[in-house]
Amino acid sequence: MALSGMRGLSVFISDIRNCQNKEQERLRVDKELGNVRTRFKNEKGLTPYEKKKYVWKMLYIYMLGYDVDFGHMEAVSLISAPKYPEKQVGYIVTSCLLNENHDFLRLAINTVRNDIIGRNETFQCLALTMVGNIGGREFAESLAPDVQKLLISSSCRPLVRKKAALCLLRLYRKNPDVVNVDGWSDRMAQLLDERDLGVLTSSMSLLVALVSNNHDAYWSCLPKCVKILERLARNQDVPQEYTYYGIPTPWLQVKTMRALQYFPTIEDPNTRRSLFEVLQRILMGTDVVKNVNKNNASHAVLFEALALVMHLDAEKEMMSQCVALLGKFIAVREPNIRYLGLENMTRMLMVSDVQDIIKRHQAQIITSLKDPDISIRRRALDLLYGMCDISNAKDIVEELLQYLSSADFAMREELSLKAAILAEKFAPDLSWYVDVILQLIDKAGDFVSDDIWFRVVQFVTNNEDLQPYAAAKAREYLDKPAIHETMVKVSAYLLGEYSHLLARRPGCSPKEIFGIIHEKLPTVSTSTVPILLSTYAKILMHTQPSDPELQNQIWAIFSKYESCIDVEIQQRAVEYFALSRKGAALMDILAEMPKFPERQSSLLKKAEDAEVDTAEQSAIKLRAQQQTSNALVVTDQRPANGTPYVGQLGLVMVPSSANADHNLENQGPAQENGTLSQVDPQSPSPSADLLGDLLGPLAIEGPPGAAAPTEHVIPASEGDPNPADALALAPVDEQTNSVQPIGNIAERFHALCLKDSGVLYEDPYIQIGIKAEWRAHHGRLVLFLGNKNTSSLASVQALILPPSHLKMELSLVPETIPPRAQVQCPLEVMNLRPSRDVAVLDFSYKFGTSSVNVKLRLPAVLNKFLHPISVTAEEFFPQWRSLSGPPLKLQEVVRGVRPMLLLEMANLFNSLRLMVCPGLDPNANNLVASTTFYSESTRAMLCLMRIETDPADRTQLRMTVSSGDPTLTFELKEFIKEQLVSIPTATRPPAPEVAQPTSAVTSLTDPGAMLAGLL
């Protein structure tokens, strides 16, 4: 062991090391802190060497967990020391102790700047590193240009430039508004030509940040990244120092592949081919070797390559190779590889259609669910959860239930929540769902949140067939000796509502039911007592003819609780007692609960919260949101009388109309409590608390409508048969966000109408890219939601408002987008019939205090369902002739056309996928075009059109469109007109023209004349 240069420091460390316990350590530290403090106070006597020594002691003490705020100033002051050893300590300790918001840092800013622009390389490195670690806004403002200069300076040595790259990265991330990176694409591309691998490693990190923010600007870097990867993968020109166990710097390889994952696609076929060759080589050529380090390093590269292949959504061939590899990995003994295999398989679920292949590994994955290592178990659980669908739900859920009894406590809550969600989403039948939830409560009651049992109650209430079954099950569980309190709640509730359906079964008479529930009363907490009281009231109501003995028993309980200290219990006792004396009136008020409105499961929301620990596993979230309970049909039927819903699990149905008045008059005490008041049958408003599920208080409540009058009405509950339609046509330009979009939204949309990938929307926080593929009447759009920040975007919501002619299915979007992450959300589109209506994406998110909501038109427009087709004269004319007039052939003179040359117009047509067929019309001023339109109703349909322009007046033209479908002809004509008249905007241009009557047919011989004649 070499001796430390600082004896005092060594002595102190030895002392600390010899301390027997924490208390001794504290005493020793306190003594030293006193010493350091005094020395700092008498600064005059302190040599630079001593100062350095004390600052190190401080850092040591800080590391042990003691406060050293008093010494910050000393550390910062060392930065200005003239000699390297002191300066170095100043810089390093300052960046350990302080953060960007410390005021002291400001004092050093001048020194730091001088060091950076000075000639001393070692000083430059120190300063760049500190700014790179803790530099804040003021540093960005005063230093960014200098740092940028250093990075690209040809006279700077690599050791400075690599630090400049990461320093710039920090400044840019922290203050993208201050650091100007416009025009940096060329410089980045130049930087990537760098031979020094240290500079390249840092630059690649910088590139990742820049590209993740705005990949469009950095296309030129893409081929360079591929080149670098080729160089490394082939081990060309890689110095020995950068070879790690025979592998050319695995870290740079990984980083380069990471950068490539930020480009949505690779268009250039040559680059794509080269990249796939490299990837293929990595996938095929990575063998398991004995040396652990070599093995890890090569697999680090391999896993990154897998991620890149998944991202690029390569030809199916390579994808199945990936799944095969992952399948191999999840079966190996080596725990790291198994863990990563499971993790990456989960990621794979998110990006591509490989579920069926993954399902083959189900048994293996279930084995991992029982692994001794909790890290692996968690991955296995996530994967099982993600891969679950109707076909395997029963197996997986039962597996989870079985595992629940032996699972460690750390996982039980997550496990039971996931089992509940899967059971709900994929239940093959409802009774199975009820079984699962009751088992869940039975096995892990402590870990079953209220939402879970609320949800099962909702389902039972909404599905009449299920009620006797559920009641019988609940009754069975009550026979078990010690049951969990949650089980008492759910059983009591279900039996209160539905036990009368069991009346003829043995052990199910009202008296027996009451008896077995009442047995539990002494064991339950105050939160359960109100539920039991409600159950008693219900049992009493259902007992016809009434049983005086039972009635007296229950009344005795009510009167006992009338003076209960708990308000909820007391109120219920009083009210039920009063109500149960009403006789017939009781029937109405205590009638069965009406059906609950359909709503999103609060479990899913909860699942998202539970993901905090494993934030990145958004595959789970995505899929959790994708399928709203499709297996269980919850009716959204409103109660016949139109009365608003009462507090969701309130046991008492608010009586309707006349009855209500009658009751109100008689319910003096209740009214004073404000519980039965506010019933206003004249204004049926939907329950304000649609998502609050059953969390509301359990007492009898007035409708919440009055309490929350400003609640927005959810369109779907308004009885509007097709609310989305109306919204899709709403003007999309009026947005009142404080966050300003970058670029013109309308122009971006217009550009995307003509091409299939690009940016749909961008603002300082987010970028939404789009990539689309169209095949016949199907389309697949992928939305790329890229978070540009270093903190998460929250409350992300994307809602598709499709017009009636499009069927659109968006795989739902995670609620938060992690920093710097890009989320891909596939959107499936099916075109049902021809229409020009446009789908709208209602997108919102929160960042810090600003919340942004934009409505964006989606480029799933009519021309995307066109397929250009070239027709010959022999095909064209018979067709043209056979479609002989309205409504299949429409003609119109269009005025106010945006002036353009014929060639431009031809280009426009071609880009709209209307194929211009030259030579068919002999008149050089005319255009003839053809295309095929695809929709579900029309199937493939040939469309033909002819444009006759007037060289003297380019602002008008005559247009004839024909197809085999009248709607299609009309829509297509209008669509082309929109494209010609002006740059399309949200509102359609007013129709400036009147359809011309079809002219009389004159028979002529040459094609042009014939065309004219046919018009």
Add this chain to the structure above:
Amino acid sequence: MGIRFILMVNKQGQTRLAQYYEYLNLEERRALEGEIVRKCLARNEQQCSFVEHRTYKIVYRRYASLFFLVGVDNGENELAILEFIHLLVETMDRHFGNVCELDIMFHLEKAHFMLEEMVMNGCIVETSKANILAPIQLMDKAS
């Protein structure tokens, strides 16, 4: 952003080096280190080298009495970090010769110098041992 902290902790759970790339105050550090140490040190050799904790993923490796724990973002390439730990250890080995816990303890400043050359702002700067050690060797010569 990649690496969020690097900890070296001995098997008694005492911190021997702590370097954070995001600011946490003293209380937060103490709590975090305590939680991580409890979680990681209880694991055995047959278990994998990754532990999920809060929003971090901890990639860790044990060398004799010393644990190297690196907290990374969830998206980070775990194996690359695992080998980066080994690179750090090899680099210290090259400098100290058969590096042990005491070397790091008594030469905290040197350990910091090396880390400073290897990681900046949570990103890897340099992976060549010669380049990492060059400034330290220069300084040793000077003194």
